[in-house]
Amino acid sequence: xxxxxxxxxxxxxxxxxxxxxxxxxxxxxxxxxxxxxxxxxxxxxxxxxxxxxxxxxxxxxxxxxxxxxxxxxxxxxxxxxxxxxxxxxxxxxxxxxxxxxxxxxxxxxxxxxxxxxxxxxxxxxxxxxxxxxxxxxxxxxxxxxxxxxxxxxxxxxxxxxxxxxxxxxxxxxxxxxxxxxxxxxxxxxxxxxxxxxxxxxxxxxxxxxxxxxx
Numbered sequence: 001x002x003x004x005x006x007x008x009x010x011x012x013x014x015x016x017x018x019x020x021x022x023x024x025x026x027x028x029x030x031x032x033x034x035x036x037x038x039x040x041x042x043x044x045x046x047x048x049x050x051x052x053x054x055x056x057x058x059x060x061x062x063x064x065x066x067x068x069x070x071x072x073x074x075x076x077x078x079x080x081x082x083x084x085x086x087x088x089x090x091x092x093x094x095x096x097x098x099x100x101x102x103x104x105x106x107x108x109x110x111x112x113x114x115x116x117x118x119x120x121x122x123x124x125x126x127x128x129x130x131x132x133x134x135x136x137x138x139x140x141x142x143x144x145x146x147x148x149x150x151x152x153x154x155x156x157x158x159x160x161x162x163x164x165x166x167x168x169x170x171x172x173x174x175x176x177x178x179x180x181x182x183x184x185x186x187x188x189x190x191x192x193x194x195x196x197x198x199x200x201x202x203x204x205x206x207x208x209x210x211x212x213x214x
Contacts, residue, residue, distance in 0.1 A: 005030065012036050018060065021048040021070065028052075035059050041082065044070035044093070052077055057086075064105065067093035067115070080104050086127065089115040089138075096120065098144075103127065109151065112138040112161070120144040128152045131173065135159040142168045149173065155196065158184035158206070171195045180206035188213050 005028040011018045018034040019042045021027045029052040034041040041057035044050045045068045053075040057064035064079040064086045065072060071094045079086040079102045086105040089095045090113040099121040102109040109124040110117055114136040120143045124131040131148040132155070134140035139162045142148060146168040148155040155170035156163060158180045169192045170177040177193040177200045180186045184206040191213045193200040201208055 003027070006032050008032065010035075014038065017041075017043045018057075019043070019050075020045075021050050022046045024048060026050075029055050031055060033058070037061060040064070040066040042066070042072075044068070044072050046070065051075075056080075058082065063088040064102075065095070067095050069093055071095065074098065074100055076100060078103075079109075082106065085109070085111040086124075087111070087117065089113070089117045091115065097122065101125075108133045109148075110140070112140045114138050116140070118143065119146050121146055124148045124151070124155075126150045130157045131155045131170070132163075133157045133159075134161040134163050137161055139163070141166065142170075144168070147171070154179045155193075157181075158186050160184060162186070165189070165191045165193075167191060169194075173197065176200070176202045178202070178208070180204065180208050182206070184208075187211075 177196040186208040
């Protein structure tokens with residue numbers, strides 16, 4: 001098992017992945033720009049872990065951050081303009097994004113496939129498809145004042161998965177604020193869903209519980 005850190009650095013224009021964390025390793029990335037890679041900006045896999053703070057993951061050819069069978073925490077960072085999703089979590093991985101800006105990614109702000117992710121505070125905006133997309137039995141939570149806005153389809157979409165919106169806002173998305181389909185389970189508490197182009201909340205063959213929201 002390896003441990004290490006990257007601090008106050010610039011990692012740009014490599015043909016593959018900017019930072020690969022694998023085989024039960026741990027890494028800390030602080031005040032660093034990871035941009036214009038030929039693959040993912042940061043890829044965390046095989047039970048490894050990454051802690052990323054005050055950093056930028058942008059304009060990479062794949063995901064900004066990709067977590068596959070690993071874990072990551074992103075704090076006070078920017079994840080933007082990547083050619084796929086800003087954050088992609090799969091295969092039982094786990095990710096927390098706190099007080100960060102996730103915007104203008106070419107697929108979703110955050111994609112969660114058979115994994116778990118929490119977005120706390122910050123913004124998820126102007127992504128081409130969904131702000132947050134959870135499917136395949138995954139779990140996604142948007143909490144603590146996060147604003148999900150101006151995304152190309154829905155602010156949040158849940159398919160055969162579990163999603164929660166708590167103390168946050170979903171607004172001004174190009175279709176639904178929140179859509180839950182195919183047996184999804186969702187909850188909305190102490191939140192605002194407003195100004196979306198179609199339905200605020202769509203529940204299609206799914207269950208959505210709403211409490212103390214507007």
